[in-house]
Amino acid sequence: MEGGEGYQHFHSITRSLYNPDYIYATQDIAGPWKSTDGGETWEKTIDNGLKVNMGVTITVDPANPDIVFTIGDNGWSADGESYQGLYRSEDSGNNWELVLQETTNFDWGKHRYDNHNIAYDPTTASENSPASEWYAAFYNNGLFRSEDSGDTWTKVADLSEHTYIYAIKAHPTDGETIYLVSDQGVFVSHANGADLQPLGTFDPEIDPFGITGMHAQSIVINPQNPNQIFVTVATYMESWYRPLGQSLYKSDDGGNSFTQITGDNIDGYAATRVYMNPNYPDVLYLTGDTAQGLRSSDGGATWNRMGTEEITPFPGNGRNIEDAAWRTRISGRLAGIVPNPENPDEAMAYANASFWKLSNYGAIINESSTGFTGIAWSWWNTGAAFDRSNPDRFAFFNCDVAMRITENNGDWFSAPWYGTNDRLFSRWYRDEGLTFGQGTFAGDIHPTNSDVIVASVGEYFRTRLMRTDDGGVNWSLIDADLPRDDDQVLHMHPFISFHPNKPDVVYAGNKISRDGGETFSIPDFGNNEYGEPHVYQPQIVGFCNANPDIVYAIDGTLQRIIRSDDAGVSWAMYAGKGVHDGNMQFKGVDSKPIFAVDAFDCDKIYSMISTTTTLDVVENDLAIYDGETWTNPGVIDLAGGAEVGNYVSAIVVDPTNEGVIYAGTMAVGYPCIFRSIDGGQTWEDITGNLPRKGMGAMAVNPHTGELFKGSSIGTWIYPAP
Known part of the structure; x- marks a missing residue:
């Protein structure tokens, strides 16, 4: 899409x-x-x-x-x-x-910011010749140099004390000088990265000691006058990584001394990064911690806010300037700008989950995110729900930004709850100490009354159920009066589905509803191989499309598959520990089950066995069970990636085209999606133009047979066979 x-x-x-x-x-x-x-x-x-x-x-x-x-x-x-x-x-x-x-020593809590830690020596490049000398810096590690276009590398400086590295920059003309800015300040080497030394004095002086640390956060050098250098500098309280003061400094003597830039609009401005147009060095851009960015077309002598003439975001819920001003600011530590070296008044920026085109020296800001996708229903396969009575209507239950629904076959999506149930979906909403609104993860649309939808909301492995009867405008938490630690409330709920023939029946994680999703209860899942109730509560993971009364669950240890032939009233062991000798688990690296039921042969199930002590199966491969024997079709051999622990991470069966099955694999950098059209006997790689980002979740559109892939790079669609 x-x-x-x-x-x-x-x-x-x-x-x-x-x-x-x-x-x-x-x-x-x-x-x-x-x-x-x-x-x-x-x-x-x-x-x-x-x-x-x-x-x-x-x-x-x-x-x-x-x-x-x-x-x-x-x-x-x-x-x-x-x-x-x-x-x-x-x-x-x-x-x-x-x-x-x-x-890399990347730390999620420290290093989420715009940085430029790879640089080339511009003296080794020309308009028609690529750069031959490159540099790369790693947090708490070192600075490395290549003199053969990146084929081989040599460590030239120790950076073990530099926890935050923001940028490295090569001198534009001398072929020897390298600058580095980090939490230790501004550094320079006049020996191609070796012998880094602190650079510059600052007026007013910045104290890098005590409870705060000095962070030099960005650096630009005038290619036409290399003695002119700009840096942004801040002091931080390390325990909270919060800026106490941020400023833009300028040097006119090659970095020996820096003076803070002052004036209208920039006084008191919490500057984070500075950017320069390399062919028009008087054109500068400055981003701030929270405030709208600043722009200068006279080398920093005067500054004005960006967007003073026009700001135009894409249309849609929550994107207008009045309701979501943060979306339209070129601000924050993650913001970045690349000026156009062929056009002094144009630049591209990234900020706050969108790309932006800046024109008229930044006075005009227009969103330019076409093709950039990232809303992710990637937790489990029921993150996508298709309206059984309307082929143009389907919904995605997204990890970070809640549910979106389309009424026009994906031409555009809406958030019907926007403005009505914002508090329920807000990531900062707390209910008795539990954070809800980290996202929605699974859901389904009523087979005959499409205004009714049941879904999960919460924190990945701990979610609760919610229901709407007006198409998603108003939502109510189910069993909201129960304690938050009650098993009837909190669960993973990876699989949620209405019984297509008996819509009063709703399967949802460890629960079943018999009244269309208004209330849920935990069924008696029967006993384990010891004749005792399952110690860790099972969760429902699928039903057979040919007979939706046949429903499967996996116990909480992900070692036992159990089955019901009467829509969840009674249950019996079907596969796994207790049926087969030894131990096994039907999961990958986390506690999400990997499972699918054949749509036509209700005895046939698909999974991935990650550990086994006695079964004659290939671990991490697709595993097919016909009620008697497990077999492996060799999907993992097609995928490759054993060296990085690759495994089959998602399986989906086409509900209307018999014999069509899809298997996805987890590892990035490898082909990740495979199809069988003969019931799993033979497989082909259909990854094609799909980026090699692994498989999180997928679903087959029952109206068209198209395969939908949900991921952190958006939703991708593969045609039916």
Whole structure:
């Protein structure tokens, strides 16, 4: 789906000096994106071989815009630790190579800010020749240099004391001088990165000692007059990482001394980053901690606010200036700006979950996020719900931004609750100490009365159920009067579905409703192999479309699969521990179950067995059980990625086309989606143009047979077979 609703944040943005239509930005949980038309439209890079998800920083070559370097962290993949470091792409982000494996030391609580920790020496590049000398800096690690276009690297400086590194910058003309700004201040090397020394005195003086620390947060150098340097400097209380004072300083003597810039609009302004147009160095942009950005067209002599002539966000709930002013500010530590070196009055910016085009030196701000997608229904497969009576209507239950629904087959989506149930969906809402509104995660639409929807809301593994009977405008928490720690209230609820033939029956996690979702109760899930009730409460994970009375659940240890043939009234053990010898688990790295039921053969189930002591199955592969025997079709061999702990993470069965099954795999940097059209006997890789970001959740549209993939890069659709 086309997007414009990113809602994921970037850590770095870069623009090619001689090919400024090429812009790259790297994201907190999904890595690089790119624009090849100056920011008018955006697309996700394919990312073959980029084996880590967390984008830390990114820089594009000045002459060849297909060459781009990025530092990636394994923050979302514990098995990818040995693959963090510096990557290089030579084909605009389609394929990546790990050229420098180093510990990034990325800390989610410290390093979420715009940074520029990869730099090239401009004296080794020209308009027609790529840069040959590159630098890369890693938090609490070191500064590295390559003299052969990134093929090999040498550590030239120890940065073990530099916890926050904000930028490195090469001198524009001398080929030897490198600047670094960090929580230790401003540093310079006159030996290609070696022998870093503190640089500059500041007027007024900044005290880097005591309970506060001095953070130099950004640096720009005038290419036409390298003695002119601008830096933003702040003091921080380390325990809270809160700025106590932020200012813009300027040096006219090569950094030996810096003087604070004062004047109208900038006095008292909490400056975070400064940006310079490299070919028009009098054009400067300044972002602040919370206030709207500032702009100067006279080298910093005077400053004005951005957006004084026009601010135009995309249309939609919560995007207008009156209700969501924060969305339209070029502000915050995550904001970044790349001026257009061919046009002094134009720049592209990223801030507050959107891309923005700045024109007339920043006086005009227009959103430019077309193609940028990130709203994510990626928790489990029932994060997407299709109206059984209206093929144009479906809903997504998104992790961070609540439910969205379309009435026009995805042309656009609305938040019907907006302005009515904001408090329920607010991420800061507290109810008896439990935070709700981190997101919605699963839900379903009533089969005959589509105004009724049941969904989960809360915190990933701890959610509660809610219901609406007016199409999503007004919502009520179900069993709101029960204690928050009551099992009837809190649960993961990964699977939520109305019984398609008996709509009074609603399956939801560890609960079943017999009155259309108005109330729920926990069924008696029967006994385990010891003849005792299950110690950890089972949760329902699917039913057979051919006979929705046949419903399956997995116990709380994710070791036992149990089955009911009477819509959840009575239950019996079906597979797993107690049925087969030994121990096994039907899950990946977390406690989400991995499971699907065949839509036509109600005895046939699909899962992934991550650990087993006796079963003759391939761990981490798709596992198929026919009621007697487990088999593996070899999906994980097609995917690859054993070295990073890859596994089948999602399975979905087409409810209307017999024999069509999809399996998704978890690891990033590899093909991640596979299809069988013969009931699971043979499989093909259908990843195609889908970025290699792993599989979180997927669903088949029952009206069209199309496959929907929900992810942190938005919703992607694959045609029916």
